[in-house]
Amino acid sequence: MLTSTVCAAVSAGGLGIALLTAYRKRFLAAARIAAYALIPLGLVMTGIIDWVKDLALKPTVWAGFGVLALSALLFLVTRAAERRGTGRKGRRAGAGPDAVAPAASAPSLGPGRTPKPAGTKGRKDTGDDFSDIEAILKKHGI
Missing domain, CATH: 1.10.287 (Helix Hairpins)
Known part of the structure; x- marks a missing residue:
């Protein structure tokens, strides 16, 4: 009133x-x-x-809002844990360090290219340095 x-x-x-x-x-x-x-x-x-x-004046309504907030918080926490990969699904599927193939840690240099030996770090190749860049420029018509 x-x-x-x-x-x-x-x-x-x-x-x-x-x-x-x-x-x-x-x-x-x-x-x-x-x-x-x-x-x-x-x-x-x-x-x-x-x-x-x-x-606004009923305590049960505020308790209901608290339950809804807890539910939303649980959704957010489980979503973040799933994205970080710490969930049970990731561990069961073999996503640990043992599941990585030995060749997976080597850098990918593309087909037919091998890494340079350790002693040739400062030397230049025989003209194969800019072939990738030239191919990209030709592809775009530059």
Whole structure:
């Protein structure tokens, strides 16, 4: 009962301000103020205010929000754990370090290319250095 009286008073005050604004020939602003002023009255008439009041003052409702928040937190934690690969599925499938093939740790240099020996680090090859770049440029017409 008190909330509907307060909302009616807020709406009446807002409509009064809208009338003063319209008197000053600012009709667009007056219409906007009137629209905002009618919102509390409409909420009271539809019963939404009573629903919100009951929602805010019942402890069981807040406990329900707590349960929903816990559920959302569990979803987020399990999703993050799944993305990091620490879930049980990743361990059972053999995703540990033993499952990696020995050749998988070697760098891939493409077909027909082998790594340089350790002593030739500073030397240049016989013109095969820029062949990949030239192929890309030719492919794009440059």
